[in-house]
Amino acid sequence: MTLALPGLGAFRHRNFALFGAANFLATIAMQMQAVAIGWQVYDLTASPFRLGMIGLAEFLPAIGLALVVGPVADRFDRRRIMLLALGGEALCSVGLLFLAVSGHAAFWPILAIASAFGTARAFVAPASRAMMPSLVPPELLNNAVAWSSVSWQVATIGGPALGGFIYLAGPDAVYGTAAVALAAAIGMIFLVRYRRPAGSGKKEAIKLGDVLGGLRLIFSHKVLLGAISLDLFAVLFSSAIPLLPVFAKDVLHTGPEGLGLLRAAAGVGAVTTALILTQRPIRSRAGRKLFICVGLFGLCVITFGLSESFWLSLGALFCGGACDMVSVYIRGTVVPLATPDHLRGRVMAVEAVFVGASNELGAFWAGSMASLIGAVPAVVLGGSATLLVVLSFSRLFRKLATVDKLDTETLGFSGAEARDKVTPAGAA
Structure with missing residues (x-):
C-alpha cells in the first residue's frame, strides 16, 4: 500500500521518510538524555548554578562553531557529516552510560560529555537542515517542513516525559535507551541516498x-x-x-x-x-x-x-x-x-x-x-x-x-x- 493520503506527499519519497525518522529518534534521544543529565546532576550537587552550567556547556559550542560548521556542511558530504556527528552523540551517550554503571558519575565528567555532545550537535543541525531540501521535489518542501516541525514538537513534548519515566529504572537506563535510539538514527541516515551539491568535496x-x-x-x-x-x-x-x-x-x-x-x-x-x-x-x-x-x-x-x-x-x-x-x-x-x-x-x-x-x-x-x-x-x-x-x-x-x-x-x-x-x- 502506498502513502496516497493528502498531506503525506513528502513521505512517498523513501529518502525523506528515512531522514525524518532518523531526526525524530535523534531528537527523542537528546530530550530524554537532557532530563536524565539534569536530574542526575542536581541529585549529585543540589546546585541550580551547576544545572545552568550544563545547559551552557551544551549551547556554547553552537555559538563558538557557528561560522565553521556551515562551510563544512557546504564543502563536504552532508550525509557523511550527519553520520559522524550522530556517531559522536552516540559515543557521548555511551560515555554517560559508563559513568552511571561504573559508579564514577560526577559533575565535571558529565559537564565534559555534555560539552562534547553540544559540539557534535552543532555539526548535525546545519548539515541536516541543508540536506532536507534535496530529498524532496521543490513543490513538496513546505510539506516536508511541516512534517519536520510536527516531528520536532512531538519529540520535544514526549521526549522529556519518556526520559522521566525511564529514569525510574535509573540514569543508566535512559543513557542506554538514548544510545540505542541514536544508533538506529545512524542506520537510517546510512540508508539515505543523497546527491552531494555542486562544489562540495573540494580539497582546498x-x-x-x-x-x-x-x-x-x-x-x-x-x-x-x-x-x-x-x-x-x-x-x-x-x-x-x-x-x-x-x-x-x-x-x-x-x-x-x-x-x-x-x-x-x-x-x-x-x-x-x-x-x-x-x-x-x-x-x-x-x-x-x-x-x-x-x-x-x-x-x-x-x-x-x-x-x-x-x-x-x-x-x-x-x-x-x-x-x-x-x-x-x-x-x-x-x-x-x-x-x-x-x-x-x-x-x-x-x-x-x-x-x-x-x-x-x-x-x-x-x-x-x-x-x-x-x-x-x-x-x-x-x-x-x-x-x-x-x-x-x-x-x-x-x-x-x-x-x-x-x-x-x-x-x-x-x-x-x-x-x-x-x-x-x-x-x-
Whole structure:
C-alpha cells in the first residue's frame, strides 16, 4: 500500500521518510538524555548554578562553531557529516552510560560529555537542515517542513516525559535507551541516498570568505534577513515560558499539575497547527500571513500576561504556540528556498545561532525584566515590544511582507547573483 493520503506527499519519497525518522529518534534521544543529565546532576550537587552550567556547556559550542560548521556542511558530504556527528552523540551517550554503571558519575565528567555532545550537535543541525531540501521535489518542501516541525514538537513534548519515566529504572537506563535510539538514527541516515551539491568535496582549505559567506548572503537578501531577524526579535521579547512557574504559583494559584498543562499548551498548539499545515499548506500571501501570525503571537503573550484565569491563560499559550508554528513553517520554507544549495549549510548555521540565541537571551530577558518590574509587566511589555517589531519590520522588509508564493522562482537567487553576494569585491 502506498502513502496516497493528502498531506503525506513528502513521505512517498523513501529518502525523506528515512531522514525524518532518523531526526525524530535523534531528537527523542537528546530530550530524554537532557532530563536524565539534569536530574542526575542536581541529585549529585543540589546546585541550580551547576544545572545552568550544563545547559551552557551544551549551547556554547553552537555559538563558538557557528561560522565553521556551515562551510563544512557546504564543502563536504552532508550525509557523511550527519553520520559522524550522530556517531559522536552516540559515543557521548555511551560515555554517560559508563559513568552511571561504573559508579564514577560526577559533575565535571558529565559537564565534559555534555560539552562534547553540544559540539557534535552543532555539526548535525546545519548539515541536516541543508540536506532536507534535496530529498524532496521543490513543490513538496513546505510539506516536508511541516512534517519536520510536527516531528520536532512531538519529540520535544514526549521526549522529556519518556526520559522521566525511564529514569525510574535509573540514569543508566535512559543513557542506554538514548544510545540505542541514536544508533538506529545512524542506520537510517546510512540508508539515505543523497546527491552531494555542486562544489562540495573540494580539497582546498576553508577560507575566511567561506566562513563569512552565509552572513554576507543573509545581509544582502532582504527576504532572508527579514525572516530570520523577525523570528529572533519576536522570541527574544515574548519569552513567557521561563516565567511559567511564577505565573502558575503567584498569578493563577495552581500547583505542579497546572504548571505541567501550561508548559504543554504551546507545544500542543504548535503540533495541531503543523498537522493542519501538512493538509492545507500556505499557497499564497505567505509574507502577509507571516507578519499577521507574529503579531497575533504578541497579542497572545499580552493576553497571557494580563490573564488571571487558568483556562484563559491555557488558551492564550495554545494559540501562541499555533501562531508561532505558522512563523516557523514559513521561515523554514523561505530560508532554504531563498538560499542556493551550495550555500545552505552556511546560512542554516547562522540561522541556528540566531534561533538558539533568541531562546537563551529571551529567557535571560524575561528573568531580568521580571526581577526589575515584576512578572506580569515584563510579559505584557515583551508582547507589546513584539507588536512594535512587527509594525517596524513590515515597513523595513517590504519585500518579505509582499512575498506571495513559497517557491524558488519567487524567493531564490540565480547562481551568478549568489556568487556576487557572497564573494567580496576584489576577491578571486
